[in-house]
Amino acid sequence: MSVTAATTWLVTGARGQLGGDLLAVLAGRAGDDVTALGRAELDLTDEGRVRDVVRDWLAGARRQGRRPVVLNAAAYTAVDAAETDEATALLVNGSAPGWLAEELAGHGRLVHVSTDYVFDGTATEPYPVDAPVAPRSVYGRTKAAGERAVAAAGGDATVVRTAWVYGAHGANFVRTMAGRALDGAPVSVVDDQVGSPTWAADLAAGLVALGARTGPVPPVLHRTDAGAVSWYGLARAVYEELGADPALVTPTTTAAFPRPAPRPAWSVLDGSAWLAAGLPAPRPWRTTLHLALREWPPR
Template identity: 70%
Template sequence: MSAPVTWLVTGATGQLGTDLQTVLAGEDVTALGRDRLDLTDEAQVRSVVREWLGRAAGRRPVLVNAAAYTAVDAAETDEATAELVNGAAPGWLAQELAGRGRLVHVSTDYVFDGTATEPYAVDDEPAPRTAYGRTKLAGERAVAAAGGDAVVVRTAWVYAAHGSNFVRTMLRLEAERDTVSVVADQTGSPTWSADLARGLVQAAMSDATGLLHATNSGATTWHGLARAVFELSGADPARVLTTTTDAFPRPAHRPAYSVLDPASWTAAGLPALPPWQESLRACLTHLGALRP
């Protein structure tokens, strides 16, 4: 019989960290937000992990790193901080865990340049075009260099039933505006954080190592996702107008295509995440926003 697990979840107050705690309810979990774990402080990161490992007491330590510097535009002028949080800190975590526990580290579609026309496989060459993407790729490589028991899971277009995200923004704008203009020239896979959290726990308990891709299945544009939110919440989807990325210039480049191939995930024996439409419906049901 395998040893019981003790979990450490970083990024505890974020969308994914919150959902991870829900999935792990009833388990032995230490959940740390930014107020208790400063990922820019190497000494603190190492000390916190060592202290947690010291309390494992016969349990199998598993750390899920759901913390990240996710302010994509701000990172363009604050890459040094993003590099510490996204690039260096995952390496410190991996080094402390090497030979002592397991790490599940979350990465992003932004490690790719977005010029593909078919889903990105795990072995496609990264070519980040943003500070955020560069720093997240550095984190992937730092985890790999540590040589421990680790799996890196890339995901994309994450939203949740809580926090600040695209789906909740669309629900708010539907109530506030007659129409809303949404870009129709970026394609990806909307991913419900609750599904991703369940998947990460499954990955943690598996033998998978290296790189995996995990998103809800299927793909759409931001415009398509917005229309689906309007329609499922009982509003007229025609109120969602199309626009282009160029019409809304941002400091950081947005990938035109960031669909991730889930073949690595299913090859690892992990259950496929549901279709994005099904999960969006589940999320809106949770929010009480689904209308017949």
Template identity: 75%
Template sequence: MTTSWLVTGARGQVGHDLLDVLAGRPGDRVTAVGRAEVDLTDEGAVRGCLRDWLAGVRDRGERAVLLNAAAYTAVDDAETDEGTAQRVNGDAPGWLAQEMAGAGRLVHVSTDYVFDGSATEPYPVDAPTAPRSVYGRTKAAGERAVAAAGGDATTVRTAWVYGEHGGNFVRTMLRLERERPTVSVVTDQVGSPTWSLDLARGLVALGSREEPAPPVLHYTNTGAASWWEVARAVFEERGADPDRVLPTTTDAFPRPAPRPAYSVLDTGAWSAAGLPAPRAWRTALAEALRSW
């Protein structure tokens, strides 16, 4: 059976890579939706878009899969724009999930920011959420809304995503390596850097499987590093001296929204579900930089 895919947030970092991955699936049908097509703060527009798309899918006798990569990701801006963040991150996923319930599969992307960052071991999928920022609170609200709608829906939490498209830490380090003799990077935030293309491949694998998946899964590249260690790795991959990356602490860079000190997610449930196991973050980083 042909699968019809709808990608929301299609012009974002993950959305770009989702479209690239789906382009390698001949015979499937892909619809890309970005901010220009649908205002995620407008409930009527969101529901109308889904209903129109699902009607076409039903008429053609296809299988429906929605990959929701849309989000309000301006973490600091959200602290003073909670209303918009709540509509996009909290309410819209619920509307999508309600429309998809009984009609197809929803794969919804969430974040490590739903946790408080005080852990010392990787967060399992059933760890209690305790967000410390508006961004985290609104993403947690979106998770709850998806769960409440029922249906064939899985929330996939990820962390520290970087890709070729859009702004991210790795691209910033590449630019600063060219522009500055040294760069100071924090050592007291630890996570699992995740290449958006690897994440996209995982999300498509989840969407394409026939059997239902658990309601919550974690996907990141494996291993853990501080931002300082990631920056050093970027410099090394570019043939630059990693000692140009100087260690500092979060206190030296005050931001409106608190950052989790520890963002490592346990991906065991992902592999246990029979999905392709994530690879090591350093291996993925090396390939990403070569491909760019």
């Protein structure tokens, strides 16, 4: 695997959970240039603005003689809210990735982050990259539309599906469970949804490694931490890691907690294509959870 030192990076969604870790990884790349754009700097519902920003950034990359790479970590991720706000979700998740890909086609690389929600969640084996998509929620449908838009642009782009991401930035399941554990509070968690908890810091490192590669890259990859567990099992692991009594975590069912958007019962993704591409092997989810809870304050 070869890399180039003269790279300029554009990170969208830079103030979000994954974006913060992408910036941390990129800060360690000597000689590279990074442009970080959050929602305030780049409104992904505004096509003209998106195209103008990317064109200006590409022009700067050409002047500097740098290789341009966009890491698109921006998304409309309010899964339940999307059920009644499909128009906005479709712009951010479906249309904007296509605008980015079209502007970059022939000029730079796009690494676009997608989700397990593009699948229906009825499988019993890990989903391969070429499994048929069959989203059951507005969020999943709009993310699938974004994948199609990226593919249609025909440029140097990879869609990277991930799942169950948690990290130091923003709210997430692990941080919520950590707070309950530190309070010694009981919690009831669904045990009939299974996936692969994914530490944002490790995911970010993998995405940057993908962006930094020279030569062809696969059009679709899956990247989660290794292994699988239910939300209930993950919650118990958080309690154990923080020295709380895991018996305070009790199992329940998805049916007991109805939500506006259906959740996939099975979110395990097959990462063999990621490994075949020579990218960094994911660590086991329990290993990364252990490291994460010691690296950042759990509240």
